[in-house]
Amino acid sequence: MPKVERSADVIWEGNVARGEGRVTAETGTFDALPFSLPSRIGQAAGKTSPEELLAAAHAGCFAMSLAGELTQAGTPPERLHVRATVILDEVENAGHRIVASELRASARVPGLSREDFDRAVDQADAGCPFSALVKASGEVTVRAELES
Amino acid sequence: MPKVERSADVIWEGNVARGEGRVTAETGTFDALPFSLPSRIGQAAGKTSPEELLAAAHAGCFAMSLAGELTQAGTPPERLHVRATVILDEVENAGHRIVASELRASARVPGLSREDFDRAVDQADAGCPFSALVKASGEVTVRAELES
Numbered sequence: 178m179p180k181v182e183r184s185a186d187v188i189w190e191g192n193v194a195r196g197e198g199r200v201t202a203e204t205g206t207f208d209a210l211p212f213s214l215p216s217r218i219g220q221a222a223g224k225t226s227p228e229e230l231l232a233a234a235h236a237g238c239f240a241m242s243l244a245g246e247l248t249q250a251g252t253p254p255e256r257l258h259v260r261a262t263v264i265l266d267e268v269e270n271a272g273h274r275i276v277a278s279e280l281r282a283s284a285r286v287p288g289l290s291r292e293d294f295d296r297a298v299d300q301a302d303a304g305c306p307f308s309a310l311v312k313a314s315g316e317v318t319v320r321a322e323l324e325s
Numbered sequence: 326m327p328k329v330e331r332s333a334d335v336i337w338e339g340n341v342a343r344g345e346g347r348v349t350a351e352t353g354t355f356d357a358l359p360f361s362l363p364s365r366i367g368q369a370a371g372k373t374s375p376e377e378l379l380a381a382a383h384a385g386c387f388a389m390s391l392a393g394e395l396t397q398a399g400t401p402p403e404r405l406h407v408r409a410t411v412i413l414d415e416v417e418n419a420g421h422r423i424v425a426s427e428l429r430a431s432a433r434v435p436g437l438s439r440e441d442f443d444r445a446v447d448q449a450d451a452g453c454p455f456s457a458l459v460k461a462s463g464e465v466t467v468r469a470e471l472e473s
Binding site: 178179180181182183184185186187188189190191192193194196198200201202203204205206207210211212214217218221222223224225226227228229230231232233234235236237238239240241243244245247248249253254255256257258259260261262263264265266267271272273274275304306307309310311313314315 | 326327328329330331332333334335336337338339340341342344346348349350351352353354355358359360362365366369370371372373374375376377378379380381382383384385386387388389391392393395396397401402403404405406407408409410411412413414415419420421422423452454455457458459461462463
């Protein structure tokens with residue numbers, strides 16, 4: 178697999194408390210999504226945030242990793258649902274840090290045993306670059322269930 | 326500042342090579358953005374990816390941090406432009422990892438000296454939780470220019 182590079186742009190206008198940013202994807206998939214300090218640390222009020230974007234990245238990465246593990250085992254998924262919750266908190270002597278990402282997954286995989294599912298979940302977490310990213314300075318938890 | 330939690334959801338359907346995911350923000354700011362393995366590692370073809378979402382998060386975090394430092398110094402910015410480029414690459418014995426995030430910033434700040442700008446940029450990088458996240462296992466570079 179070749180090296181992958183992906184970019185995004187932010188325009189910020191005004192001071193930190195009353196100003197606002199807009200974030201745009203290089204691919205055009207999202208455009209000028211608003212974010213601000215009050216909506217980042219308080220009520221989100223329909224605005225995104227760096228933490229929400231990381232949750233989206235981690236959920237996407239884990240879902241693809243899990244699809245990969247299940248496909249490789251000969252039991253590709255019909256459907257996966259992954260929710261990631263990213264937590265930003267104050268860390269002593271370090272200011273604010275991403276301290277955790279909590280993953281919840283449910284999977285519809287015909288004919289898969291619970292044991293093989295648990296193995297695929299562990300391998301997906303071990304292989305997902307975003308799980309590794311968060312684990313380097315925080316915690317990743319995974320709760321996964323197999324739909325019956 | 327209180328603890329911040331932000332979530333996003335992914336639905337993935339199909340095997341890893343031909344299936345597709347859709348990522349949705351809890352705030353509703355973005356909804357069912359498509360991504361897939363071929364568009365993640367090859368031509369993006371108008372689809373997003375975990376790496377693009379992280380670039381958006383890092384650019385947004387750094388822009389807000391820089392606005393914060395400049396505001397605190399008594400010279401709030403009129404306008405900041407920040408681009409982040411996230412790099413996913415193969416690491417020996419570790420598989421694929423987020424190895425770097427490259428930040429490029431330009432700032433319009435009336436009356437600010439180059440020296441004070443450089444200090445604000447350094448402090449913004451040191452304080453931004455996403456710079457810390459990437460630095461725990463990879464590299465962050467910052468190139469910044471002050472518009473004249």
